[in-house]
Amino acid sequence: MERPSPGAQRVEHHSEAIDAAIERVVSGDKQAYAIIIREYEKKIYTYCYCILKSREGAEDAVQEIFLKAYQNLSRYEKQASLLTWLYKIAYFHCVDLIRKQSRWHRLLSLCKERLSLSAPTYVNYTEQAVNEMLMYLNWEERNILLLRVVEQYSFEEIGKIMGCKPATLRQRFARLRKKLINQRIQEGGAANGEVAERT
């Protein structure tokens, strides 16, 4: 079932429990941080999974992101959305991981040529569906799609998270929409035009 979109265009309503938890953590009550983790971990995990396309990678990333957030929670300003703040940490963490991965990309691609591709396994239908929907987008496009369509942030807000101009994001978003439409058409063609008749 769909959750209400928490996009940054919305008015951020911090629950009193979260506000209190933040204050407790900043005051030294470490255990109160668990409240914050449980509130936002699913969104951050989903974001990381979609960007990194790896369950294991997302599991590690979500832990690192919350550790980073904990270390810097005293710098968090309440007029900001805590979720937006966490997304910013998550974005830069994922960028860092992807850049590191890219250094090894050429080496890995050589290895892949020698190995038969083993199909990824999915824990459930939703995970598979998400992978299939996003597989034709690069990680930057997936990032914009997630923040814009799933979380419904404005381009200005995404620009703040990513550190780039809203106009650039609008162009990228328009391109990825075309890409999705074209992909949809191609899929339709393949599925509808290339199907086998059962004998």
Add this chain to the structure above:
Amino acid sequence: MEKWPNEPESWNLLHIRRTVQRMEMPVNSFSDKIMSRLEEPTLVTNKGKRLRKAFMVTSAAAILGVCIISSAIVSPAMAESLKNIPLMSGILKLVGDFTGNTFTFSKPEPWSMGEDSGMTYKVDGSEYSQVMLNARGELENVHLDVKWSDLKDSYKKEMEAALQQVFPGQNIAVDTVGISVQYGLPDDSPIKSGALYLNTRVNNTFIELENGRLHRVVKSLANEEVDLDALKTAESVFVGNGLEGLKKGPLNNPLLIVQDGKEAYEFHFAASDKGQFYHLEYDEPIRKAE
């Protein structure tokens, strides 16, 4: 199986959003792991200190950004749309009619996607819920999970009947049922505007009812469960240059879909060295040999 029509882009984006939001974590929570790592004395390493230094810069940028965000939140357009929201009592009655229960809603939250915008409400006490109105104050959709014990009696009966159809003779217990109604969808959308959908999941089987009748069943199969004739026929598509040289990879997580009484397999094959999949929908009712 009949073709499922290509959805217009807006429906496609909505579908992406909903599917992503349905994703579950592999564990119930990471909090224990993270909390135990907070206790480790080596948490702040040199690398950590460097990151912290770098983070100070990004954090400052985030805070600066939020000041701008705050002023943008209450735009004149959004303020105008707020005026059009109908009285809460009307929405409550509508949702009450769908669910048979009385709910209270959270504070409204603005949403926007492309040129569209409006407000969403969350149903208090429901883990997943959304009541979405457009800028004209018209109800766009209602989605909420309802515990079985809170489900309207008539829906319980409908779901029980559907479960008996799918799992005849078995006593299946369901914890939660999803209720969904959407409006304003195009005619060729696979989801009917105004139709009430109930759904639940039993192990690896997803069950959906449309207006009280079993509409769709999606079952995730083990490879061994696939009808070999169907698989062979599907694989024949890759023979020759029919798919412009596209190579077939190993079969992965095949699905058996039963919709409106018609059965179809969906086969997914790893199709390139980039780990992409070719999606093949089998276009003929398939019956396993009896």
